[in-house]
Amino acid sequence: MPFGRNLTAAAVEYMYDGGLPGLYSCIYDCVYADEMPAHIRRAGETAFGLFPQKEVATDERRALRVRNAIHDKISPAALELVETVFYSCLKDKELHILRFLLLGFATGPAVMRMPGDARVHALKQAERHFWREQHLLLGFIRFTDYEGFLAAAITPKNYALPFLARHFCERYRHESFMIYDKTHSMALVYKEYKPEFVRLEKFCFNPPPEKEESYRALWKQFYNAIAIEARVNLKCRMTHMHKRYWENMPEMEDALLPGAPPRGAPSQIQERSPRGITDGALIL
Amino acid sequence: MDLMRKLTILADSAKYDAACTSSGAGRAGGRGFGNTLAAGCCHSFSADGRCISLLKVLYTNHCIYDCRYCANRASNDVPRAAFLPQELARLTIEFYRRNYIEGLFLSSGVVKSPDYTMEQIIRALELIRYQHNFRGYIHAKAIPGASPGLVHKLGLLADRLSVNIEMPSELSLKRLAPQKSRRAILTPMAQIAAGHKQSEQEPAIYRNAPKFAVAGQATQMIIGASPESDYQIIRLASGLYSQYALKRVFYSAYIPTVEDTLLPAIDTKPPLLREHRLYQADWLMRQYHFTAEELLSEQTPNFNPYLDPKCNWAIHNLHVFPVDVNAAPRELLLRVPGIGPESVRRILYARRAGRLGLDDLKKIGVVLKRARYFILCADRPRGIHMGREAMTRALIDPGAITFGTEQLSMFDTAGTGLPGSGDVKTMQEAVEEAVLCLLAGI
Known part of the structure; x- marks a missing residue:
């Protein structure tokens, strides 16, 4: 492939279907057309129409060629970096990936040892953010027991669900459960030892059964009893457990209620119902 | 029940x-x-x-x-x-x-x-x-x-x-x-x-x-209920690590729960800053290859409240510095304030492809605010000389002051020439006082 050089800036926007093979096809087209687009957008994303749009059809064969080229000409580690960043919430990640790949094809495996370069740094930062959030979520996800079926909702910034799936399918191997990612409208459903990813635009949880309420109450009581009053440090808590995770954690319900004392940090209390999803139809 | x-x-x-x-x-x-x-x-x-x-x-x-x-x-x-x-x-x-x-x-x-x-x-x-x-x-x-x-x-x-x-x-x-x-x-x-x-x-x-x-x-020990010095405590911890292969020693600031003539009064604040310093020292011993004797001695048996133990070691061992980040071995890089094990790992990985400058180090995650006074790198081959005062000011742990000035009374400040709890009014003033005292001590 004629990689390893800079592309000519072009006043054009590329569109792809939103999947990884789609992005690879898009990159293939950019390189062979010698065009550095102003944007690469996923289909369905709102565009402002400043530039003419080019829609790229996903071509599995071309996608595979790009993927193999990253693996062979740069390094397996670079491929892993690119595919992790693809699921991250980095703004304009498609262009960042394209720029990184152009640099990578020019320099080879050494690109991974260039942390000072802005193109590498952007991806590394996004990757770090991705893994940090993923790790925190392993702990912060809370399940509700609906008579034997466990359900949880999350609102992550990155698309971490496939990476969380592995952990929870192992941990709750003999259970049935689902994790609903509200941000990305996706759900992982694990039943009879089989995980499955489903697209769910809107989903609502039933109010928890009575037995569940009693365990939540016990948990909240434990949470409050374990803190040492003489050491209260709300700022420290906020640093370790950002407020955006609270809405899905029963022990933080009271701290989020409107009228709860502003706890430590200046950020305002979110105007959300404490249990997360309450509007709409009942499914479970 | x-x-x-x-x-x-x-x-x-x-x-x-x-x-x-x-x-x-x-x-x-x-x-x-x-x-x-x-x-x-x-x-x-x-x-x-x-x-x-x-x-x-x-x-x-x-x-x-x-x-x-x-x-x-x-x-x-x-x-x-x-x-x-x-x-x-x-x-x-x-x-x-x-x-x-x-x-x-x-x-x-x-x-x-x-x-x-x-x-x-x-x-x-x-x-x-x-x-x-x-x-x-x-x-x-x-x-x-x-x-x-x-x-x-x-x-x-x-x-x-x-x-x-x-x-x-x-x-x-x-x-x-x-x-x-x-x-x-x-x-x-x-x-x-x-x-x-x-x-x-x-x-x-x-x-x-x-x-x-x-x-x-x-294991765990209670800090502040008995009169032992920091030096005794970290010596004990270091002994436990080597003799009993402990994974962790935990330090727990004593919080009075009962009135007792043998214990600090019931309204005593828990010595959180002291506990924090002990954890820092513990980390230095486990992850940075420091020994208890390098951090404290019979002559200075307690930690400096204003400086974390690593910075304190650095300003008393200026002859070791500056360290060339593009050439120094792992053990020496670990001694630089502002560089931790993860940064060291990244430096060692990155420097095989080219010489690193200040900007690279910043992106790697090195805390330049502290590290810059102790290193040589590609774009600063002779180091940065800003004078001891600027260096000391940069190294002062803001946590020591935000921990609350009462905390400082946990340290015996009388003999050290450091400002005690009664002397400081604002944060700025506290920092300035600390700088002066530390400079006099080096």
Whole structure:
């Protein structure tokens, strides 16, 4: 492939279907057309129409060629970096990936040892953010027991669900459960030892059964009893457990209620119902 | 008594135990229920900012001992409770299913005798492990004075064991916990260390060897209830690490719960800054290859409240610096303030492809605010000379001042020439005073 050089800036926007093979096809087209687009957008994303749009059809064969080229000409580690960043919430990640790949094809495996370069740094930062959030979520996800079926909702910034799936399918191997990612409208459903990813635009949880309420109450009581009053440090808590995770954690319900004392940090209390999803139809 | 009341009492009594880590044991899920992560996992953070990883409770807070510093001492009038084994097992499993916790941390007051108490704990853990097939994390306290057979049994059930050393010296232990003896604490510790080592080697001899305390052992001591210096404390910790192969030593700032003539007054603030400095030093000993003797000495037996131990070491050992980040070995890079193990790893990885400059270091994650005075790099081949005053100002730990000026009174500031709690009014003033004092001291 004629990689390893800079592309000519072009006043054009590329569109792809939103999947990884789609992005690879898009990159293939950019390189062979010698065009550095102003944007690469996923289909369905709102565009402002400043530039003419080019829609790229996903071509599995071309996608595979790009993927193999990253693996062979740069390094397996670079491929892993690119595919992790693809699921991250980095703004304009498609262009960042394209720029990184152009640099990578020019320099080879050494690109991974260039942390000072802005193109590498952007991806590394996004990757770090991705893994940090993923790790925190392993702990912060809370399940509700609906008579034997466990359900949880999350609102992550990155698309971490496939990476969380592995952990929870192992941990709750003999259970049935689902994790609903509200941000990305996706759900992982694990039943009879089989995980499955489903697209769910809107989903609502039933109010928890009575037995569940009693365990939540016990948990909240434990949470409050374990803190040492003489050491209260709300700022420290906020640093370790950002407020955006609270809405899905029963022990933080009271701290989020409107009228709860502003706890430590200046950020305002979110105007959300404490249990997360309450509007709409009942499914479970 | 209902479960809610029991849980309240027994969690409340367990809260002064500092250890709540769930690391050190990686176990895949299997035919049983659950698994463990080698790196550990925090499930929540309580209002005091500490990680909640395990369901941390006492089996019972009834206690025949009368340790002066303890809220559960026999002579203290507090509500008492005890779990039933099946109650505790069910609670652990149900919390674990909802992903509230990573496992169980079980300690206990001493009922009847150490052996009797251990038997109770073992019974509860057996129920969780064998009847519920629980494969999550369990941290159990071994009771000092229990028989070796029971300690062994406990180690087969738990991932991590710990025996609290409680006081930093034998003298203080005698004074404040007369029913406990140094020997009763160190004997199980030695047994656990030996058992852990043996269980690490056995799988090489025969498969399916029983696993004994895979995540090793830890201990905890109370800081500020007795007169030991920081130097004595870190010397003790360093001895424990080398002799008993401890994974962690935890330091717990003493919080007065009962009025006692032998202890600090009930309105004394817990020495949090001092505890923080001890943890920093502990980290330096475990991850940065510092020895206790490098950090403190008989002449300066306590940590400087304004500087973290690493910066303090650096400004007293300026002859080691500057360090060339593009050439220095790992051990030397680790000595630079502002560079930690992760940054060192990245520097070593990156510098094989080209020489690193300040901008590269910043992106790697080096804290240049502190590191810049101690390094040479591609675009600063002769280093940065800004004078000692600027350097000292950059190294002062803002935490020392935001920890509250009362904190400083925990250090004996009279002889050191450092400003005490009464002298400082604003943050700015405090920093300026500290700079002057530190400069005079170098």
